[in-house]
Amino acid sequence: MKKIFFLISSLFTIIPFKINSVAKKLDKEKNKVDNVLELGKDIDKSNAKDSSGKYKHNISNFFVIGDSLSDVNGLTTFVEQRIKALKLNAELIIKGDAYGFYKDEKFFNCFSNGPTAAFLLAEKLGIKCLKPSNIYSEGVNGFGNSYAVAGATAGKLNTNSGAFLNDVRIDIQARALIQQHKINKNDLVFFEIGGNDLAYIVKLIQIGEDYTSYLEDATERIKIALFSLLNNGIKNILFMTPPPIDFPPIFQDIMSKKEYILIKEVILLATDQFHKNIIEVLELTNEHYKNCVHLFDLYKNTEFLKNKFYKTFWFKKKKLALEMINTSATNWEEVEVELTIGEQTRSINGVRDLISLLPELIFASKKANNKILIQINSAKFNDPINFDCYFFVDKLHPNKNVHYIVFKILYKKVKKIMKHSKNK
Template identity: 25%
Template sequence: MNHRQLLNVKAQPTMYVIGDSLSDTGALVSGATALFKHLKMPKIVKMLPPFYNNSFSNGPVAIQIVAEHLGITLTSGWKFEVFGFSDEQIGNNYAFVGALASKINEFGVDSFIYNHFDSYHQVQALVQQHHFHEKDLIFIGIGGNDILRAIKIKDLIEQEKIIDSAIEALNYNIKLLLEKGATNIMVANAPDISIVPLFKNNDTVKTRALALTKRFNSALFTMIDTINNKSKTIVKYDLFTSMHNAMNKFKSLNENHNTIDGAVKTNFNYFIKDGVITTHFNKGVNESNIDEYFFFDDVHPNKWVHNYIAQDIIALIKNK
């Protein structure tokens, strides 16, 4: 029996994750480090505190809490080919910071990196590295970065094309998982992108972000309903509503809780050169009061929010 066959012999069901920064527990660090090696730019990617265990928050991300509740250890996985070289890491969490559901068509550093870890590459790595047990759970939560990318484009029709491409990609990937024997899939829609601190001072962009988020979420759940007419294997998770519920709860706990600003500013300026991702505390924030902020940075929620979402997902798993 070879190494891969050994990995596929499971004593109990496990969990697999397809996603982005809301679920990444180390793929950015290990995957980008491997990618830089093949680009002849050797460097060890590092995420410095207050990042928690190579995740974009100050504590465990929601899917890690869910996995631990189920008695499952998440390890980062990925697979890509570049310049004739193939590289992979076998794991069960393929979520990658910045990953999109669809590919980026424009040429640039971002597209070169993220197009090796989009939903297609994540699903391809998963189905090539593993065979599914009938009770394995696959969690899919991706699409927020497609919305963020669309917002940067001025042309409204082009914005909607990006959203539609993301849905097409997810439709293909989910059907592939079903063809390969997946029987338990949970798909989360996108959180409300319009409420993140990145857009707090731009009402026009916030309005458009909300419209694009709703377009994505409506199309995603409609697509899932269509698939479920035949298979009945996909559970929908309404992350959009859950995030709003979490924000209302967070406000109610303490009148001084901040739900508008990010606690830190994430800095990618040294990522390409040195492989280091750093943060600095925003004005008025420090280690003692960072937990009073709903948002960790301009886009990502803090550990309290992740725990709230995790408990919501755990309850849904129990009910289903």
């Protein structure tokens, strides 16, 4: 996925965007709010629509905010809506063995080889389809119920990718949700974030920079997001913590290298502190809004997930190595890019070649009024027959069967939450 974000962040660096970043504007205006009960009270709700319905367990609406663990068409929709500012007709598709799925003959972009846990949960609740939305979505018909975008963080990124990813920060996602929808007491929000924050903290430690200010900023923005929802009427939030940083194969690879042995302990201490900070924020919400925020602590339950996955899927094929749970089904680095302008399609030899050609291609497209289609294909499965037995589809994202296990856990929690909600 690193190459994918390198491509997308480069798009936002090369193209001279004429629209102001919402995050940048808000950060300039940001004043520290001492009273948490005032957070989110400044959000303009004049264009909010009533999108409520009648779903299972007396749920009136279901919203998702988060990152790639929940993203279904979120990243691609966000990029396309940002590019519209240039009056370009552009589409981004992320496909390949590892990414995306078809449902009712329609393709859905996501960072797994099947539906995410949030997507499955929405279906189970009776919601036909999660629709992506973000702070740039326009018109009531353009507002969706899923704000999760791959690459999203809680903290503010001071990187090239921050040029676009800061606009899908968790506090901005929460703001967009409240701005776009009228809230009812039986609405439910699934809230997960933090994996990309942990990755950024690792990067800061690797280059010898102080990570504590970023960690504090990420924690503060999770607090802002939660209280923005609660202060505007949300009464049911299911919060999922990020997994430990040494859980995905990519970070196992990094921390097994000799040069990182000395900083491994620092990395683990930092990620433990982030988890502790998150729990403290959740405890704070409970002081003001008792029993409104409920926890699935993925950080503490990754071993349970591994064991459940092993018993459910791997154990049926005893000849396969147990190491498949700790490795990925595809080669992380193999990414193919296809570019279509009008009727002509060409394969690009590497992401850097595409980036070097972009200014010329965009100019030609605007001149001819042609549509630009950028398709990023993930690597093929290393073991197509047994790919379902790999816990990870790449070195960061879980297999669809892992999502299914998490969905089952989340659904049990939702039933309890909504049963309790009747008595509020």
